[in-house]
Amino acid sequence: RKEVEQDPGPFNVPEGATVAFNCTYSNSASQSFFWYRQDCRKEPKLLMSVYSSGNEDGRFTAQLNRASQYISLLIRDSKLSDSATYLCVVNIPYLYNFNKFYFGSGTKLNVKP
Amino acid sequence: EAGVTQSPTHLIKTRGQQATLRCSPISGHTSVYWYQQALGLGLQFLLWYDEGEERNRGNFPPRFSGRQFPNYSSELNVNALELEDSALYLCASSRPPWDEQFFGPGTRLTVL
Numbered sequence: 001r002k003e004v005e006q007d008p009g010p011f012n013v014p015e016g017a018t019v020a021f022n023c024t025y026s027n028s029a030s031q032s033f034f035w036y037r038q039d040c041r042k043e044p045k046l047l048m049s050v051y052s053s054g055n056e057d058g059r060f061t062a063q064l065n066r067a068s069q070y071i072s073l074l075i076r077d078s079k080l081s082d083s084a085t086y087l088c089v090v091n092i093p094y095l096y097n098f099n100k101f102y103f104g105s106g107t108k109l110n111v112k113p
Numbered sequence: 114e115a116g117v118t119q120s121p122t123h124l125i126k127t128r129g130q131q132a133t134l135r136c137s138p139i140s141g142h143t144s145v146y147w148y149q150q151a152l153g154l155g156l157q158f159l160l161w162y163d164e165g166e167e168r169n170r171g172n173f174p175p176r177f178s179g180r181q182f183p184n185y186s187s188e189l190n191v192n193a194l195e196l197e198d199s200a201l202y203l204c205a206s207s208r209p210p211w212d213e214q215f216f217g218p219g220t221r222l223t224v225l
Binding site: 049099101106 | 146148155156158161163168169201203207209213214215216217218219
């Protein structure tokens, strides 16, 4: 079983729509969580860290559900420029003082005019 | 603060040759990670270095190797290049154990 699983999509939504992605993780010892955005043929860029209490940055809201072992990303009022692949990342303890990063395969979002 | 830098931007090689890719992490970051991303596919973890030591290795053959220097910069070497090695090679850096990774712009390797 993969450490991190995401629906690959694509999610095709009109401008202004609200869209939500979920990401599930298998290791209950996972300690930190992130969402990255990757544009076509570019490097991934950190979108937000995900905290236990949930966090919001403008139109973007991230939530963590430890009991069900998933994180979510909500995008409100979608813009054309939100079209990208969204990567879920989980940080799991590895060796005595290191954590290891696991990347999901990404969810593709297409925002249409 | 300068970001992660990678060189070269593009690299064209022929089958059987060797390629060397370089990465400079963000100042203060001790961990460097290498990933391979073939066109249209997800990130595949290659190597992780911290404090000059290899901490973990992905499921790649031994002809993929690397090292980290005392200044925390790193290089990735790919020997005996094969056509399927054509991909975007991304380097990321972080401050273990908790901090997020930051990526460089990548090196696009084409093997002819």
